[in-house]
Amino acid sequence: MQITPERITYLEDLAKLRLTDAERSAAETDLAKILDYMATLETLDTEGVDGLSHSRAGGNVLRQDIAVPAGVGRDALLENAPRSKNGYFVAPKTVE
């Protein structure tokens, strides 16, 4: 598997990362090696097999659609915000 610089850029976009030049060239090599290894799955016969996205026995678990207070107040939730103002999280402008 060849990991091109364009592919790395695409993955950076998906993961919202910006790698340094050194990180990019390491990624090209490492990802290629790891993905080649992951491709050993190709030799496994999975014809007609239903994939499992989890391992929990039993079906889905539902509850009544009633809001339950979390018991954590707004002030507590804002305490870890690097920037907050008037009880809001401060984020960069998103709409021009």
Add this chain to the structure above:
Amino acid sequence: MDWQQHTALGLAALLRSRQLGCAELARLALDATRAANPALNACTALMETQAMAAAHAAQALLDAGDAPSPLTGVPFLIKDNICTQGVQTSCGSRMLAGFCPPYSATAYQRLLAAGLVPIAKTNMDEFAMGGSTETSFYGPAKNPWDKTRVPGGSSGGSAAGVAAGLAPLALGSDTGGSIRQPAAFCGVTGLKPGYGAVSRHGLIAYASSLDQIGPIARDARDCAALLALMAGRDPLDATSMDIGFPAPDANGAPTTDLKGLRIGLPKSYFGPGLQPQVAALVQKAAQALAAQGAMLVHIDLPLLDYAVPAYYIIACAEASSNLSCYDGIRYGYNPFAQDAAETQAAVIGSNGKPAPAPALAAHTLEEQYRQARSQGFGAEAKRRMLLGAFVLSAGYFDAYYKKAMQARSLIRHDFEKAFAACDLILGPTAPTPAYKLGAHSANPLEMYLGDIYTVSVNLAGLPAAALPCGFAQEEDTILPVGMQLIGPPKGEASILRAAVAYQQVTNHHLHRPPPMSEQACTSGTPHKNIQADVAPAASASPAAGKTAAPVPSTKEVQP
């Protein structure tokens, strides 16, 4: 009295009989942790205030004749990805350095309610991604048996802390082996409960379909006691369930009789990748279990080679999703929020005067995400997010993620077939004992391959424990080796019963690493009282040269 010689249940009994006070014990644990940390680096935050408050509360209850649990007053360590309200929960990452959660994990709350005493948060691989604790933002923890070696990971701090006697109990988490492998490397006992047995509410997620919180302790009885206090359905975690785990009988004599127990030895687990010393020790353990009445059974788990690729595809995919919440806006590292004076003070120009800090790019939402994440995460976390994005991306989803999900289904089926022929599966935990710090730094794939015996258990959602089965010799160091017992769904009790029985007739779990002060800095010193149970590879048994170590003679089970 040497408090560090006692198990958690032993200490609890001493507290109840007033031979020891809760505050006194808490102080001993805090002092031990403080003293050991410069050399061991097992802990990231000391919980002095919380410890003394819990100790005083526990003492008051004991004085009123009212112990809420068999472990009331006992100190414990908490892995740093488990939310502890008001106390740093960093996940070993710069991204969450200084983050104090506004709520506590359910498992942690249940232990506080039971009167246990929290001592410290423990060091871990960043966001639980790693097998050596080397990816931690806080630097690696060291193996108490040899400071030049890794304690394993990602719960390395918890395992090292228990092994070094900082506290008799610790919480870890296990997604691909992160409780079991460090337990094996540090010579302690660790259990990964089956998926759903312990609530994940407040466990900061790595891979949500694989993660589980579990106990690490000096023996299986202590693990059982800790599990009993944490397990059970939690309305705040819809994947949690009651596993009917029995209350520990702290006063009853554990049985040593394993008659009727069928222990499966998978052929594929004893293949060429397994270090001969480790193979020999696990086989010795099998013989010990057989001597206690268990019947050894040939089984196979032929899909072993697909477990690691399937695991890494699924874990990285889930991680890339879970870690997408870290953007430095609601919490976490935000380079744009650094105090200008702080940043400027750090940059001294060539004229000796503070220089303007390098300007970050214009502060758009995109730059916020990119900069916070690129600076907040370490290399391994980034690698796994990129891999995760890849295997989920258009054009590759089918060949990778969908294929891995199918492999997962087949691996689970493999175990179901195996458990028709046996009650527990016995194998190694890791292919080698603890390796040197930095040994795998250049090659992440080598690190991943070390997970070969542990990951399929997480994929199948099964319970499994690691416990010491002997010591191997590497250069001039003696290192613990851990065997792994895997159980069927709701098999926690069965695993722990067998582990307790084994520990009644063996003493590997009783050995302690040499005090940190006695260890040379450049190489490990063999602990004087322990001989390696097997010779190193150079003078090994005839089996060493063959491609597969022989499985001990077993009685075939007729289906």
